[in-house]
Amino acid sequence: MKLILSFFALFIIAGSNAQLRKTTSNNAQATKFENAVDYNDFIVNEQTKVGMAIKKFNATFEKSTDTVEIHAARIAISRQADSAVNRMNKMVPYKGDTSLKKNAISLFGFYSKIAGKEYKQFIWIFFSKEKTTEQKSKELQDIVNDITEREKIYDSNFLEAQKAFATKYNIKLTENEFKMDQ
Numbered sequence: 033m034k035l036i037l038s039f040f041a042l043f044i045i046a047g048s049n050a051q052l053r054k055t056t057s058n059n060a061q062a063t064k065f066e067n068a069v070d071y072n073d074f075i076v077n078e079q080t081k082v083g084m085a086i087k088k089f090n091a092t093f094e095k096s097t098d099t100v101e102i103h104a105a106r107i108a109i110s111r112q113a114d115s116a117v118n119r120m121n122k123m124v125p126y127k128g129d130t131s132l133k134k135n136a137i138s139l140f141g142f143y144s145k146i147a148g149k150e151y152k153q154f155i156w157i158f159f160s161k162e163k164t165t166e167q168k169s170k171e172l173q174d175i176v177n178d179i180t181e182r183e184k185i186y187d188s189n190f191l192e193a194q195k196a197f198a199t200k201y202n203i204k205l206t207e208n209e210f211k212m213d214q
Contacts, residue, residue, distance in 0.1 A: 142182070
């Protein structure tokens with residue numbers, strides 16, 4: 033059953049792997065970028081941080097039976113995603129172009145919400161003593177399916193905004209180095 037969670041986490045990240053290379057950037061009161069590549073890289077870096085928090089949660093879930101430890105890893109996803117949203121909100125849109133920023137905020141907000149609700153439900157169901165294995169499997173699969181379908185919309189919107197941004201500012205997109213290997 034822990035493989036279901038791996039599958040679950042993989043879907044959350046899988047659609048987000050075809051991004052621009054990552055780079056780091058310091059947080060300031062209002063973050064302004066002089067060029068489009070740095071702007072995009074900043075967003076991808078935040079996306080990678082959220083992906084790493086999800087990856088850590090997945091690894092913790094697979095290796096631990098301590099629900100306190102697992103919930104701490106789950107909460108770390110929300111914190112990282114919320115931090116990313118806050119950093120995005122402090123960004124000055126590049127040349128007034130808000131689409132990529134808005135879609136990144138929506139995507140990161142989605143990650144925060146699912147970590148706060150669905151991941152929590154997932155843990156409760158998985159460790160439930162009152163449910164049969166079959167009941168757990170069905171409920172867990174239903175959660176995975178629901179999240180996967182909703183995530184496709186956010187991810188697609190983000191990728192389309194990123195492609196449009198790249199085209200507009202003549203940026204060559206390359207695959208993000210972040211991978212979900214276990």
